[in-house]
Amino acid sequence: MKKILGVDIGGTDIKLGIVSAEGEIVESGKIPTLAGEGPQHAAGRIAAWLEERDAGHQETVAAGIDCAGLIDGSKGYLYYSPNLPGWVDLDLFGLFSGALGMPVTVDNDVNCAAWGEYVLGAGRGTRHFVCMTLGTGIGGGVVADGRLYRGWQGLAGEIGHQVIDRSGPRCMCGTAGCLEAMANASSIVSRARSAIAAGAESVLEDSESLTSKDVAGAAADGDDVAIETLAAAGRALGTGLANIVHLFNPEVIAVGGGVAGAGDLILEPARESMRGQLMADIFASVKVVPAELGNMASLVGASMMALGKSD
Ligand SMILES: [Zn+2]
Known part of the structure; x- marks a missing residue:
């Protein structure tokens, strides 16, 4: 064998x-x-x-x-x-x-994760597929007509560095307002901290050790600050996804990585945000689902x- x-x-x-x-x-x-x-x-x-x-x-x-x-x-x-x-x-x-x-x-690693999901996971059975990983960074891999789309130098699919809001927070790439800076793990922590510092009531405490996983846990327990924090990241994500759909017309977009562990607490606001930015037939043509193969x-x-x- x-x-x-x-x-x-x-x-x-x-x-x-x-x-x-x-x-x-x-x-x-x-x-x-x-x-x-x-x-x-x-x-x-x-x-x-x-x-x-x-x-x-x-x-x-x-x-x-x-x-x-x-x-x-x-x-x-x-x-x-x-x-x-x-x-x-x-x-x-x-x-x-x-x-x-x-x-x-x-x-x-992200192109390989996308290929794995395409062959064996959430993209199985499609020919047009995008996989996004949502964690410390945000990356993506694009499968177009059954082939991994790499671009001429292999640098295609940097979907975390599409600009969502030019007046948004600084990104590690040097630009401001990239999807990565608005929906990655540390942006979720900063957003929750800002809300708490502004006096919002929450079970979360503004501690050094606060993580996006803590925010997801509190949101699952019904904490309003945590829910809104994830929803804000989800809305930014939705803009990023709508752009991807306009460019590639994928059948399925799979979202994996640590932050995606929040499930529909982030994906549902993302889908709603996409719905507002896509023509109805285009929105209806694409599914946004969790990735399946884990780490x-x-x-x-x-x-x-x-x-x-x-x-
Ligand atoms: Zn960036």
């Missing part, structure tokens, strides 16, 4: 999985990233991890690698990754195919991408 090695390189850990052709993770593990030791060092340790489990690659026929950052997936070229200091302008494709001795694919979506998606290259 042919299998694929899936590798998800994060800032702290590298998640590893041996994945079946059907997308089932047969064996999984984790090693430290040690980004400071450089990519060659990481590739060597990944190869050793695989060698211990499948000596001589009897079953593993290809590897799919993903990490956060600006990556041209058509060439496996990493421009820059915010999580991997010093990993700049690298031919990851050459490096990993050399270290592992098998065909590899390299793409950014293994990137690893599984990277494996499925590599599977396509393994024959």
Whole structure:
């Protein structure tokens, strides 16, 4: 039975999985990233991890690698990754195919998550699909007519950096009012804090440790400040989604990531906001649903991408 090695390189850990052709993770593990030791060092340790489990690659026929950052997936070229200091302008494709001795694919984590959801999760059965991850950052991957849409340098799908409100809060990218700055986890915390500081009554306390998950929990328990905080993020998200629909006409948009854990508390205001910004027939043509594969979506998606290259 042919299998694929899936590798998800994060800032702290590298998640590893041996994945079946059907997308089932047969064996999984984790090693430290040690980004400071450089990519060659990481590739060597990944190869050793695989060698211990499948000596001589009897079953593993290809590897799919993903990490956060600006990556041209058509060439496996990493421009820059915010999580991997010093990993700049690298031919990851050459490096990993050399270290592992098998065909590899390299793409950014959100494109891989989108591909995983398209093949095995919320986008199954469609040909036009968008997947958005909503967490510390906001990213997206676009599948157009059954193919991942990368753009000419692999930088398409940066849907978190579409501007929603030019007078909105600063974004880490340098612009103001990006979707990411208006609906990511830290924007939810700041909005809740501002409401509490302005005297609104809430079960939430303005503490250092306040998280977007706390806000979601309080909203689920009926706290008005928390509900309105998520609704405001949801309305910004709805504008972002309406723009995506105008551009790509997807059948399904899946929303994953930690913030999406709030479910309809954020998605329902987003759908309402979309309804106000789209023509009725267009609004009716698209479903906005939770993503299905959870935090293994990137690893599984990277494996499925590599599977396509393994024959
Ligand atoms: Zn931005």
